[in-house]
Amino acid sequence: MARRKYVVGNWKMNGLSDAVAEAGAIFGAAKDYPAVDVALCPPFTLIGALVAAAPGSAVGGQDCHAAPSGAYTGSVSAPMLADAGATLTIVGHSERREGFGESDADVKAKAEAALAAGLSVILCVGEPRAIRESGGAIDHVLVQVRGSLPDAFDPTRLAIAYEPIWAIGTGLIPTVEDVAAMHGSIRAALSERIGAGAQVLRLLYGGSVNGDNAAELLGAGDVDGALVGGASLTAAKFLPIVAAGAGLP
Numbered sequence: 001m002a003r004r005k006y007v008v009g010n011w012k013m014n015g016l017s018d019a020v021a022e023a024g025a026i027f028g029a030a031k032d033y034p035a036v037d038v039a040l041c042p043p044f045t046l047i048g049a050l051v052a053a054a055p056g057s058a059v060g061g062q063d064c065h066a067a068p069s070g071a072y073t074g075s076v077s078a079p080m081l082a083d084a085g086a087t088l089t090i091v092g093h094s095e096r097r098e099g100f101g102e103s104d105a106d107v108k109a110k111a112e113a114a115l116a117a118g119l120s121v122i123l124c125v126g127e128p129r130a131i132r133e134s135g136g137a138i139d140h141v142l143v144q145v146r147g148s149l150p151d152a153f154d155p156t157r158l159a160i161a162y163e164p165i166w167a168i169g170t171g172l173i174p175t176v177e178d179v180a181a182m183h184g185s186i187r188a189a190l191s192e193r194i195g196a197g198a199q200v201l202r203l204l205y206g207g208s209v210n211g212d213n214a215a216e217l218l219g220a221g222d223v224d225g226a227l228v229g230g231a232s233l234t235a236a237k238f239l240p241i242v243a244a245g246a247g248l249p
């Protein structure tokens, strides 16, 4: 089954109001690549501005709280993201799992909250360097996938991003063979869990994707797109990745 390519920018904690124009340039140029779904996940503070600047474009959060509202100072809920105009959110990024102690159960609850609020989800998984070096990467990631997935979900509204922690922001990338093996293993585990829906769900690769390596990484087996950090902050760096997605079958 053909899955549309999906290229998502994760701006992390970057971007003030002057970055809205850059997002407008990205979304404007992305229209030249109708075969690729493009989304940007700016900081919460810019979601409304990006939605206003590029109506109809896919703008997302980088995280959400599992509860719809309540006494959680500093947090943002999934219904709040939707209310601001977001149509998706990332959950379970390693910078949340590691930096904020989020467990698989926490990530599952966030994914379920996002889906319940009508958002699509990009659920992140990935192994630390020591586990990759010990040969345990696939087992580690499959535990994360099984523990973080909602009990029930529409596979058209959930994507999984495989992001080896050691590849994020480092310029290091796994071999194409390792990416294909990981994605193939994730899809096989999904088949066991949800049957035919596993062929619909998109699997993204993330970690030091740039215009030079995107065609190779996005061309690996079972890779349906990319989750991009640093190279998503400017149109000049992000659009070559979108173009690479468009050039693939």
Ligand code: PGA
Residues within 6 Å of the ligand: 010, 163, 167, 168, 169, 170, 206, 207, 208, 209, 227, 228, 229, 230, 231
């Ligand atoms: P990077 O980040 O592209 O800057 O490595 C990817 C991510 O953390 O999603």
